[in-house]
Amino acid sequence: MSIPTSTRAAVLTGHGEPLHLTDLPLPAELEPGAALVRVSCATLCGTDVEIWSGKMSFPGMLPMVLGHEMVGEVVAVGESTRDALGREIPVGARIGWSESTCGECHGCTVLRQPVACSRRGYGFLQRSDVPPYATAGLSEYAYVVPNAAKLLLPDEVPDTWAAMAGCAAKTVLRAYGRAGGVRPGSAVVVQGSGALGLFATAVARISGAGTVLTVGAPASRLALAAEFGADATVDVGGTGSEEIAERVRELTGGHGGDLVLDFAGAPSVGREAVAMAAQRGTIVVVGTTGPADVPVPLGAVMGKELTVVGSLNGDIADYHEAISFFRTFAGRMPWDKLFGTPSGLSSASGRITAMHRLDEVKAVIDPRLP
Known part of the structure; x- marks a missing residue:
């Protein structure tokens, strides 16, 4: 030809x-x-x-x-x-x-x-x-x-x-790799219900997580998250950061997420990730791509002995x-x-x-x- x-x-x-x-x-x-x-x-x-x-x-x-x-x-x-x-x-x-x-x-x-x-x-x-x-x-x-x-x-x-x-x-799989993978039976919290968040929800379930939570919006995306393995979802629409974090803690027996992955990138995501992470949990930052500075409560990072990992594509x-x-x-x-x-x-x-x-x-x- x-x-x-x-x-x-x-x-x-x-x-x-x-x-x-x-x-x-x-x-x-x-x-x-x-x-x-x-x-x-x-x-x-x-x-x-x-x-x-x-x-x-x-x-x-x-x-x-x-x-x-x-x-x-x-x-x-x-x-x-x-x-x-x-x-x-x-x-x-x-x-x-x-x-x-x-x-x-x-x-x-x-x-x-x-x-x-x-x-x-x-x-x-x-x-x-x-x-x-x-x-x-x-x-x-x-x-x-x-x-x-x-x-x-x-x-x-x-x-x-x-x-x-x-x-x-590949972005999602790299993020899990950067976090050291999913510990069997652990609680995984996925921030974001777009394509990356939904795929990340599925990966957590397939990888043996004990509890998988998807945090995002709108309701139609969260319904789809359930089909991709989420045990429960948290709708962020009209909900404040503390309420979102408190709901995650409730759904994990007060423990929080052993692994929290940011695939959302909203300005409040960093604070929420720290608040909903379990003691000695790991946070992976993937979705925060904008130029704006995002405040993170470093005192809580220290107090919880959190591991914060960046993952680029x-x-x-x-x-x-x-x-x-x-x-x-x-x-x-x-x-x-x-x-x-x-x-x-x-x-x-x-x-x-x-x-x-x-x-x-x-x-x-x-x-x-x-």
């Missing part, structure tokens, strides 16, 4: 504005290690919504193509293009991919932590008005740069699950683990309930605003659809 020279894409030109459907050029030649992929599925993430709304912004980032959870069919490859496990990527293969790393900086070589790469690059951080133009998910074709973390995908993992593994799922190891997780636990949870009905690029604006209104958990865009 002939290699396309341009692609239709949904471009963000202004925060809070509708995405602009336009044609973007594609590279005439593929670099060694690169791939050109026809996108078959992009699942929208909370980060996409935050960028669209302007909550997450920095000078010079626009225009851009959103979407960093995606899979697709390889239509062309550069010389020596392989996935993260060293497997050759042939034309026609189905792959997923995530951020690029340089492999040369202190984070990559000394710390050996790709998330600490000083030149870490997501597809959505590529401006759409300069080469290579289209590297993200809301595009018919995407240019996968040489240093992007690519994975050949097993047939039994559906597109939506595989796409979500590229950010949301995930790397290729977490990505691979997320794919394996979905393969292993395919039948354990109603994973498909996390995803909306697929729609084309022309519907991307409506779907991202629906997520912003909390009307759906995870929108799905199939650029092959009209």
Whole structure:
């Protein structure tokens, strides 16, 4: 087949504005290690919504193509293009991919932590008005740069699950890893009832937690949390921080959460996490991405001898683990309930605003659809 020279894409030109459907050029030649992929599925993430709304912004980032959870069919490859496990990527293969790393900086070589790469690059951080133009998910074709973390995908993992593994799922699994995992029979409190919070609820249940609590809103999300393994839920709508923490303590026999994970990022989350954590409990901060300073009661951290851990997204190891997780636990949870009905690029604006209104958990865009 002939290699396309341009692609239709949904471009963000202004925060809070509708995405602009336009044609973007594609590279005439593929670099060694690169791939050109026809996108078959992009699942929208909370980060996409935050960028669209302007909550997450920095000078010079626009225009851009959103979407960093995606899979697709390889239509062309550069010389020596392989996935993260060293497997050759042939034309026609189905792959997923995530951020690029340089492999040369202190984070990559000394710390050996790709998330600490000083030149870490997501597809959505590529401006759409300069080469290579289209590297993200809301595009018919995407240019996968040489240093992007690519994975050949097993047939039994559906597109939506595989796409979500590229950010949301790997972020959750890394957070649990940073906390040292779930102690069997312990109390786990998940702050947030979006896609990450719901997936984290499922992971806690599958991992052997004795009590799993999901704290969030709206009621429809909390009902879904019960289907993903929550023993009880706490609705934060119209409820003060102390009341939320007190309810968590009640549901854990006055003990509190042995492991509390922040997937919400609201300004009050830090204080609430400390208040609802058990003595010598662990708090993992994942969802607090905004620029505002958030006060945390350090006296209580000291008095309870809490462990506070930060966890930033995930790397290729977490990505691979997320794919394996979905393969292993395919039948354990109603994973498909996390995803909306697929729609084309022309519907991307409506779907991202629906997520912003909390009307759906995870929108799905199939650029092959009209």
